[in-house]
Amino acid sequence: MPFKKCPRERISAGLVKSNQEGLNELRRSLRGDVLVRSDAEFEAARRCFNLLIDRRPAVIARCLDSQDVASALGFAQAHELEVAVRGGGHNPAGHCAIDRGLVINLSRMRRVEVDKDARLARSEGGATWLDFDAATQANGLVTPGGVVGSTGVVGLTLGGGIGHLTAQHGFTCDNLLGAELVTPAGAVIRASAEENPELLWGLRGGGGNFGVATQLEFRLHPLERVLGGRLDYAGDGVRDALRTFRDVDGRAGNELSCEAELSVDEYLTPNLMVVPCYTGPNADPEELRALRSAPGLVNDEVRSQSFLDQQRILDPGYGVDRNYWKGHFVRELSDELIDDLLSRMVALGHPPGAILFESLHGTPKDVDPATAALGYRDAAFNVSVMASWLDPDRDEQQIAWARETAAAIEPWSIGGGYANYMQADEPLERVRGAFGDESFDRLQALKARYDPDNVLHRNQNIPPKL
Numbered sequence: 001m002p003f004k005k006c007p008r009e010r011i012s013a014g015l016v017k018s019n020q021e022g023l024n025e026l027r028r029s030l031r032g033d034v035l036v037r038s039d040a041e042f043e044a045a046r047r048c049f050n051l052l053i054d055r056r057p058a059v060i061a062r063c064l065d066s067q068d069v070a071s072a073l074g075f076a077q078a079h080e081l082e083v084a085v086r087g088g089g090h091n092p093a094g095h096c097a098i099d100r101g102l103v104i105n106l107s108r109m110r111r112v113e114v115d116k117d118a119r120l121a122r123s124e125g126g127a128t129w130l131d132f133d134a135a136t137q138a139n140g141l142v143t144p145g146g147v148v149g150s151t152g153v154v155g156l157t158l159g160g161g162i163g164h165l166t167a168q169h170g171f172t173c174d175n176l177l178g179a180e181l182v183t184p185a186g187a188v189i190r191a192s193a194e195e196n197p198e199l200l201w202g203l204r205g206g207g208g209n210f211g212v213a214t215q216l217e218f219r220l221h222p223l224e225r226v227l228g229g230r231l232d233y234a235g236d237g238v239r240d241a242l243r244t245f246r247d248v249d250g251r252a253g254n255e256l257s258c259e260a261e262l263s264v265d266e267y268l269t270p271n272l273m274v275v276p277c278y279t280g281p282n283a284d285p286e287e288l289r290a291l292r293s294a295p296g297l298v299n300d301e302v303r304s305q306s307f308l309d310q311q312r313i314l315d316p317g318y319g320v321d322r323n324y325w326k327g328h329f330v331r332e333l334s335d336e337l338i339d340d341l342l343s344r345m346v347a348l349g350h351p352p353g354a355i356l357f358e359s360l361h362g363t364p365k366d367v368d369p370a371t372a373a374l375g376y377r378d379a380a381f382n383v384s385v386m387a388s389w390l391d392p393d394r395d396e397q398q399i400a401w402a403r404e405t406a407a408a409i410e411p412w413s414i415g416g417g418y419a420n421y422m423q424a425d426e427p428l429e430r431v432r433g434a435f436g437d438e439s440f441d442r443l444q445a446l447k448a449r450y451d452p453d454n455v456l457h458r459n460q461n462i463p464p465k466l
């Protein structure tokens with residue numbers, strides 16, 4: 001890159017003025033555009049999902065292709081700017097937002113191409129699940145993704161991916177067949193079963209550690225309608241309804257995915273939302289009958305509907321509240337743990353805030369564990385404490401509640417946590433634990449190969465093995 005290096009302090013103080021020449025050069029070198037603080041779109045572009053994170057980069061490079069990404073990476077390193085990568089902006093740790101550095105923003109790279117006959121989708125680095133599902137469902141096809149449409153396809157996939165079709169088709173990353181990445185050195189590389197297979201293994205769970213993904217390729221499955229929706233329970237029955245949810249997931253096959261969210265309303269009445277997604281041939285499956293007859297049912301919206309409607313059940317606003325999440329993959333959801341979590345939910349003393357239960361039964365257990373870096377395939381559930389609030393004065397109380405509640409889950413943990421839901425304050429050991437020692441060592445070797453200087457460290461970081 002032709003840009004002259006300049007000291008970090010000058011860049012930090014305002015790259016725009018101190019290095020206007022370099023910035024102009026960056027603008028000329030990109031097909032996409034460059035935003036700085038004086039640009040009208042800067043504010044919206046810098047924001048992430050979690051309002052707890054409030055950072056202002058020096059420059060946002062909105063890339064249009066892999067060459068743009070290489071130029072932005074080169075510019076950042078030549079100017080000693082810290083790099084962050086933004087796909088859908090959903091990561092609760094706010095890794096896509098940095099103070100002073102350069103954000104590679106992929107929000108203008110959202111094309112999704114579908115090869116119906118080959119049952120393949122190629123998705124650009126900034127596509128969201130809304131983009132992806134719209135394109136694949138237009139062809140009656142699907143891959144298991146996230147449950148909120150505005151979440152980024154790449155961020156979610158590289159961390160694993162749990163959603164409405166996990167039991168049917170495994171983690172999202174189990175359906176990842178290939179990727180195009182730009183490494184921090186500016187090389188455009190491919191990962192697939194034939195080309196750099198070790199990298200493909202690492203991308204299945206290892207996050208955005210090895211390069212900026214400009215394209216991911218997915219296996220697709222035929223699917224149009226599902227028997228799904230939401231069931232709501234309230235009051236004293238919630239305890240037994242949550243046990244029923246656990247038992248149903250324990251015996252369900254690969255045709256039913258199911259997740260549940262525990263919360264309280266403003267009167268501190270416990271609420272439970274259960275979201276089943278059944279894709280089998282039965283019009284009235286036994287598992288749904290069991291859920292419907294659990295105590296406390298106050299609302300039943302389960303029906304035959306399109307998969308796109310299923311994907312719209314949970315659609316929170318973007319960047320509207322403060323969030324702190326912490327959780328564990330558990331080997332079982334015991335009665336004792338359910339009772340404890342219920343009383344901790346009530347003890348929070350006010351809405352919002354929730355505890356999410358994602359069942360990992362079905363296909364995740366059938367996939368050969370050697371095909372992916374992630375290490376939580378054996379868990380029964382992913383249990384996540386999700387504090388969310390509006391008032392900054394409540395930061396300390398909410399964070400303490402999430403930490404203490406997560407600590408109560410720990411005795412049932414299989415180790416580590418879900419990288420996709422981790423905050424930035426998680427110790428390296430929790431990241432290591434999400435993979436296991438052997439896989440983590442392999443990931444560190446991959447990191448040393450593709451990003452030896454740890455340029456891409458704004459993530460659940462895997463430090464390079466030196």
Ligand SMILES: Cc1cc2nc3c(=O)[nH]c(=O)nc-3n(C[C@H](O)[C@H](O)[C@H](O)COP(=O)(O)OP(=O)(O)OC[C@H]3O[C@@H](n4cnc5c(N)ncnc54)[C@H](O)[C@@H]3O)c2cc1C
Nearest residue numbers: 087088089090091095125146147152155156161162208213
């Ligand atoms: C409301 C909400 C709902 C969610 N629902 C689910 C769910 O149903 N299932 C689930 O498994 N997870 C879910 N998540 C978690 C989500 O998977 C992670 O937060 C994920 O990191 C989000 O990806 P993103 O691209 O939107 O986020 P970003 O904040 O933009 O990116 C997060 C990180 O991903 C990496 N990354 C993103 N794009 C690229 C790229 N193109 N190349 C390289 N690295 C990249 C970077 O390291 C970046 O720091 C949810 C999160 C939220 C806030």
